[in-house]
Amino acid sequence: MSACLQTIQDYALRSIGIGERLLPREGFTLCEQVTLIGSGMIWNVYFGVLSLIAGFFLATGLAVAKNAQSRWLHKPAEWFIFLFRGSPLFIQFFFAYFLFLSLKGVHPFFAPFTAAWLGALVVLFLNTAAYSAEIFHGALRSVPRGDIEAADAYGLSGWTRFRRITWPTTLRLAWPAYTNEAIFLFHATTLVFFSGFPAWQQRGDALYYASYFADKTFNPFVPYPILAGFFILFTLIIITLFGLVNTRLNRHLPQQTRQRLRLRINLIR
Amino acid sequence: MFSFCTDPATLDRLPWFACYLTTGVHMSFYVAFLKVVALLVVTAPVALGFGFLGAMAARAHFAPLSLVGKTYIAIVRGVPDIAFFLFFVIALDQGFEWVRHKVLCPDWDQPIRQGNDFVVCAQAKLPLGNAAQWVHETYGFALAVITFSIVFGAFAANVLFGAMRAVPHAQLETAAAYGMSHGQVFRRVVVPQMWVYALPGLSNLWMVLIKATPLLFLLGIEDIVYWARELGGARMGRFSSYPHPDWRMWYFLVLLVFYLCFTRVSEILLERMTQRLSHGQATAGGDAQRDAGLA
Numbered sequence: 001m002s003a004c005l006q007t008i009q010d011y012a013l014r015s016i017g018i019g020e021r022l023l024p025r026e027g028f029t030l031c032e033q034v035t036l037i038g039s040g041m042i043w044n045v046y047f048g049v050l051s052l053i054a055g056f057f058l059a060t061g062l063a064v065a066k067n068a069q070s071r072w073l074h075k076p077a078e079w080f081i082f083l084f085r086g087s088p089l090f091i092q093f094f095f096a097y098f099l100f101l102s103l104k105g106v107h108p109f110f111a112p113f114t115a116a117w118l119g120a121l122v123v124l125f126l127n128t129a130a131y132s133a134e135i136f137h138g139a140l141r142s143v144p145r146g147d148i149e150a151a152d153a154y155g156l157s158g159w160t161r162f163r164r165i166t167w168p169t170t171l172r173l174a175w176p177a178y179t180n181e182a183i184f185l186f187h188a189t190t191l192v193f194f195s196g197f198p199a200w201q202q203r204g205d206a207l208y209y210a211s212y213f214a215d216k217t218f219n220p221f222v223p224y225p226i227l228a229g230f231f232i233l234f235t236l237i238i239i240t241l242f243g244l245v246n247t248r249l250n251r252h253l254p255q256q257t258r259q260r261l262r263l264r265i266n267l268i269r
Numbered sequence: 270m271f272s273f274c275t276d277p278a279t280l281d282r283l284p285w286f287a288c289y290l291t292t293g294v295h296m297s298f299y300v301a302f303l304k305v306v307a308l309l310v311v312t313a314p315v316a317l318g319f320g321f322l323g324a325m326a327a328r329a330h331f332a333p334l335s336l337v338g339k340t341y342i343a344i345v346r347g348v349p350d351i352a353f354f355l356f357f358v359i360a361l362d363q364g365f366e367w368v369r370h371k372v373l374c375p376d377w378d379q380p381i382r383q384g385n386d387f388v389v390c391a392q393a394k395l396p397l398g399n400a401a402q403w404v405h406e407t408y409g410f411a412l413a414v415i416t417f418s419i420v421f422g423a424f425a426a427n428v429l430f431g432a433m434r435a436v437p438h439a440q441l442e443t444a445a446a447y448g449m450s451h452g453q454v455f456r457r458v459v460v461p462q463m464w465v466y467a468l469p470g471l472s473n474l475w476m477v478l479i480k481a482t483p484l485l486f487l488l489g490i491e492d493i494v495y496w497a498r499e500l501g502g503a504r505m506g507r508f509s510s511y512p513h514p515d516w517r518m519w520y521f522l523v524l525l526v527f528y529l530c531f532t533r534v535s536e537i538l539l540e541r542m543t544q545r546l547s548h549g550q551a552t553a554g555g556d557a558q559r560d561a562g563l564a
Contacts, residue, residue, distance in 0.1 A: 091483055095518065187350070207352055218387050227348075
């Protein structure tokens with residue numbers, strides 16, 4: 001037991017460079033595997049949370065732009081969404097990494113972009129913005145006409161109407177699909193260290209450590225179920241948090257008409 | 270490849286560029302595109318079959334069977350699919366070797382798992398140690414196909430399970446009233462009717478499958494990602510007759526465009542198929558066609 005506490009002390013923050021420098025080489029205990037894979041989850045959470053928050057705002061802008069009348073607004077938005085939804089995230093990571101690598105030669109400003117913490121974050125941010133924008137765009141188009149007419153009758157227009165009527169309804173309609181998107185984004189963060197971006201000093205995410213153990217022990221039946229356990233746990237946390245927001249978004253509606261969170265998880269990129 | 274590649278006079282002209290793309294190794298790169306298509310062509314029907322079995326199991330009245338089906342569907346939720354890919358390739362390989370070991374070498378008394386090693390007798394190795402290179406490659410590819418089919422079978426099972434439940438209940442009751450048995454209702458009513466409800470989910474799944482094909486690289490297959498990295502890397506004049514700087518960015522741009530075209534074409538074709546299948550159906554799509562006077 002105390003050996004395990006020692007392991008946790010040594011390796012719990014290994015993925016961000018705090019604690020023991022050397023990874024265990026042989027005689028892997030269950031405790032070491034759980035601790036290191038859990039330590040890797042820090043990166044998954046980091047990528048997931050930051051890109052989701054930043055992507056949310058860009059997605060709102062893109063959805064509004066795609067819905068706009070002007071060609072100059074909706075064409076670029078459409079192309080952006082198509083570019084990121086039509087190609088595999090894995091290829092996007094590779095392309096972005098090598099793009100940043102050659103830009104680094106032009107100007108040292110791009111040097112941090114070749115590291116995973118910034119470069120992969122940018123790709124995930126743009127990617128989730130595109131997927132969420134498509135969801136928001138669909139919701140924006142299904143805002144009931146009556147809501148808009150009522151807002152007009154009350155003399156609301158332009159920005160006020162958007163902020164107080166259109167946008168809250170859009171969010172309410174889009175929320176179940178957006179929850180799925182959040183889960184998938186979270187799962188997609190596992191691709192980062194397998195796609196060109198180097199894991200500097202073996203500081204990787206959960207899947208990086210899981211595959212490290214699987215390679216060393218040649219036994220996939222221990223590390224991958226541990227990884228699965230962590231991911232199921234975090235997925236449940238996401239569902240709970242988004243469920244709370246969903247309840248709040250629907251709080252003005254009568255009980256029967258409230259939209260339940262229905263999770264259809266059949267998407268990856 | 271081209272005859273002018275041997276002529277140094279063409280060096281400063283644009284056609285010289287073609288010489289870069291016609292080297293022997295590049296042919297492996299082009300074949301890798303066929304591998305991607307082959308994977309899709311094989312995986313899609315197999316995954317659909319797995320999905321069908323999964324959905325039927327989940328619908329079963331026999332509780333343990335239904336539990337198996339539902340677990341199969343649920344297991345892919347909540348866990349990143351890439352973890353499954355990495356897991357199944359080793360797990361399947363070891364599973365096959367373990368079974369062969371038990372059958373082929375019954376009098377082997379040492380444990381199979383010795384510390385960090387997985388030891389089976391020489392006859393049980395898959396593929397056999399003395400097998401040709403292409404056997405190894407085919408075996409690797411087959412493992413990849415099975416892995417993809419299992420993972421996407423679970424996604425398909427989820428879609429088909431929903432679609433089977435979406436078939437209007439009145440139709441099933443009518444069929445039962447005509448004296449059809451349980452199996453007959455399933456074969457004659459549920460299966461023909463469910464496709465229109467399954468199509469949105471299945472077309473989504475097809476797009477997802479296309480976009481999952483680069484993960485072949487992680488399964489150790491020499492696919493387009495592998496070759497793009499290999500061929501794009503900087504080449505020195507001393508080691509290659511076609512030296513060039515780091516072009517990996519451009520190679521991956523080509524892959525990006527390839528996938529964009531692929532998904533776009535699929536999108537258009539699937540849209541047409543939806544139109545065709547909605548014809549005369551009691552769904553919003555079918556109603557829209559009737560209103561437009563197409564039916």
